[in-house]
Amino acid sequence: MDLEFPAAAAVNEPEQQKFALPVDSEHKSTVFRLYSIAKPHMRAFHLSWISFFSCFVSSFAAPPLLPIIRDNLNLTATDIGNAGVASVSGAVFARVAMGTACDLVGPRLASASLILLTAPFVYFTSIINSATSYLLVRFFTGFSLATFVSTQFWMSSMFSAPVVGSANGFAGGWGNLGGGATQLIMPLVFSLIRDIGAAQFTAWRIAFFVPAMFQMLTAFSILIFGQDMPDGNFHRLKKSGDKPKDEFSRVLYHGVTNYRGWILALTYGYCFGVELTIDNIIAEYFYDRFNLKLHTAGIIAGSFGLANIFSRPGGGYISDVISKSFGMRGRLWALWLCQTLAGVFCIILGLVGSLSVSVVVMLIFSVFVQAACGMTFGIVPFVSRRSLGVISGMTGGGGNVGAVVTQLIFFKGSRFSKERGITLMGLMIILCTLPLCLIYFPQWGGMFCGPSSKKVTEEDYYMAEWDSKEKEKGSHHASLKFADNSRSERGRKQNATTEPTEEITPPHV
């Protein structure tokens, strides 16, 4: 996992002493050391994945306890289905809003605020008494899934281009783990409390205090130990002039008008959205089709989410490795291939009739679909520098839209059997991955075309987001540094023939 960016050592020698890890000209770490908690880079990594993990645990804490909750609240299958859709739909807009918030106030305050504002809804889950209140708490708790965006933004701010895919992949994957871990944690906590002597209908309520408090504590940790950027927090950087205050409308405009953000939102809807859908329906699928005990079905369901521990980070890492040789074009091809294979295995999953083959196919499918999620966020950091948050938010939000749409089309009511729904979902994955062919970076190329013959540089691409007035003010310098550091996305062949970066030294403010 120790990847060095060769040119970095030449620049910034005096400042390198401040950091425990080697950094580039933006002070982003050029290595990703999993076992370190060095300030500020690796510390930010651990804070972000743990807090995101806690949000996943809270958002999916109800499904494993549904057999008890549905009897306590007298829920019908329709109530449960609606709450499932509600739990993932809240985050659609929350993720886009979170992206903008990160651009404006920084990931530390944005994520901690969201986590502390959604924790009350997890506490309130203990006192609900009807189908409506159940739907409402799941809807508002689901907003916390927007911390995904702040996680990716934070990693993209702390880690340099050669390792950003890995950093994003590990943070996203280990956070998503919460969706699998909760299927094992909540029933355990519940039975512990029930065995102490509480009635069933009280024990599940008390059990919800566990994810709620965990969530609250992670938010406090972020506020006390975290830091927005390698050089400090947004607030202080803004006051000292190191981070110029940006305008909300311009940030939003440059994010929303970048077509690549929309394509990635669609394709992410068919890897992450599919993952969320499976989290909601797979336990029931195995329970009904193969007559398993609820406990067994829950373990299988949990294992789908637990694969995230290596599959999503693996995707990010593979994206980084491929980009060393083939640059951005390699990242795009890898994503397309991985996600299309996920679609193929999804189709097969709906068609197999034996339990053991089904479990094996599901695990293979989980690895491919989660790796595709990791690879998507190996590409997102490069789409925009100024509006990184908005693009991350759009992509993340697109993931949730995919979950909502897929559940509504294939898994609501009894139009399709679950197995038919799964096969059709696989087909939809393949179709919705095709638009990746349309993504084109003039400086690096796309899946089918090489870089523009007009010799567009990284600076040209990222400077296009700033107009001349803003450039006069000097607001664009961070983007310039990033452009310089992103030259590695040309791939080995191109990097060898272009001039080394020492020639183009970013102007010091």
Next chain:
Amino acid sequence: MVAHRLVVASLLIFCLAGSCNGEVQFSSLKRTLDVTASPKPGQVLEGGVDKITVTWALNKSLPAGTDSAYKTIKVKLCYAPISQKDRAWRKTEDKLSRDKTCQHKLVSKPYDASNKTVQRFEWLIERDVPKATYFVRAYAYDSNDVELAYGQTTDPNKTTNLFQIDAISGRHASLDICSVCFSVFSVVSLFFFFFLEKRKAKAYSSKN
């Protein structure tokens, strides 16, 4: 030769008996037991508080020897159709191993065919019984725990003589208070941190 045939025959019988266990269908059971329950039709009972008295006996009009194989009686609380609607986890299936109509056992008592008196049992409604509409059914089992017959308090369409149970909510005042307090603490602590941040930033800018 005879011994060989005996072995095959007994093997066959054991196999059939074994497979019978999972294959018993409700439609094949005879309704031979008279079962009554104390709740009046439409009555609402409270979980954890109220009691249900059930009685069961062989129907008097049946010939003697009908119940010779009955060894155990299990009395269960069963969901009425209205409480099964849109709830696949309470679905009625003919195959008894897959049937989920009767999920709460009141009592399991051994059955003595020679004892002609009506058996009765008083059951305190447990706190984990959900709020729903119910009736009572008793199954008669043989020595291999295979269902042989049944009796129930309602008609074959499960429309008459149903009663309701109101479950405990599981909520407690202390839980409510804790929940609200922690939520308020969560929000207040956020604003407290904002306040600290502002103070730090002011101190930093006044220093420079």
